[in-house]
Amino acid sequence: MDIDIINLSKKYGEKEVLRNFSIRISEGAVTSVMAPSGAGKTTLLKILAGLEKADEGSVTGMEGSRIGMVFQEDRLCENLNAIANIRLVCDSRVTVPQIEKELRRVGLEGSERQPVRELSGGMRRRTALVRALLSPYDILILDEPFKGLDEHKKNEVMSYTLKKSMGKTVILVTHDEKEAKFMGGKIIYMNDNNYRTN
């Protein structure tokens, strides 16, 4: 089922973050949202993830769906290693060798058992991404998931993400048009409460 976001509005005090924002997100495809800082994209994602309530408007098509998410921050448990962080969100059918295999695919071989606080920013980002991709999700929300990765690594990780999320509903927020184009699908440009679709 497509996700319909209709006339979504949100204010924090006097500050209006979203005003009558409406888009349709196609089921089983990637939808990229391009937005500069402060355009309300994080608020939009928080509403979609169920972490915030909109003041007005509605979101339909997400009822009962499980969400996998890469947050703007990594949000990893610092004292746990990459495997334990991923196991935290996976169901019991996902085994440690499977997790290790996925971590190797994003270049984290040899670092799987280190506490994540000892990993570099890029390694932590990749851990957060694998965590989301291995979680039992119906809808994947990615908030600048490739931030902090060098160009070479970014292409590898984007290909991996695209392959792993094939056929799933993906909502990608990014500043980088190249990332949006690489991931394919619809691109929505969001700016000061105006938006247009490619």
Add this chain to the structure above:
Amino acid sequence: MTFTMKDKGNRSKIKIWAVLLWLLMWEIAARSIGQEILLVSPAVVLFKFLQLMLTLSFWQSIAFSLLRIIGGFLLALCAGVILAGISSMNTFIKELMRPLIAVIKAVPVASFIILVLIWVPSRNLSVVISFLMVLPVVYQNILEGIERMDGQLLEMAQVFQVPYGKRLRYIYLSQIMPFFKTAASLSLGLCWKAGVAAEVIGIPRGSIGEKLYEAKIYLQTPDLFAWTFTIVLLSVGFEKIFLLFVDKLVKKVERG
């Protein structure tokens, strides 16, 4: 050579040379005074301590006081954690607890000892006093730990629908543990000081407090020092063992 009193890096490490210097000064002062009743030398204290160790009543007194003081400590630890957990979820309980904790913290320990002596037999006095000294420290530290919990991690757990058992084990436990360890470390010193003070006033038969009281009555200064040395050893030793046990337990729980 160094050993660590508190796990806070180099700044809080006690240097052996400093300890030896203080012992030397103590020895010189004891020899200068020349009266054992006023000040005993460290060598005499050590000798007395070794002598006491060979007696059955020494170990019986340790068992008596250890059981009660640590019993009070463990009870307060459980009560503090449970009350802090409830307070973090319920503002009414939190508001209700605030004046109670403030009163427990403000009332002098001597007043509590005398008051509690009216209510409970002297042999169980140190359990109650130890409990009262530890409860506010544990309650406030754990509550602070819960209130300073990383909200972003909790949001992550909510989005991924992490089961509550896993949240408790992997998110809450590791976030609260530093506060728990600080509370345990602070309150262990307190409960020994207050517990033994209660025993000195209540004089329960067979306690460390009774031995200290007898040393005072019969002016047995070497005994007084040797028992004090014993209390310090028990307090520091138990703190180290307890924190080590907590660390191992947490690691085991987190590993699953």
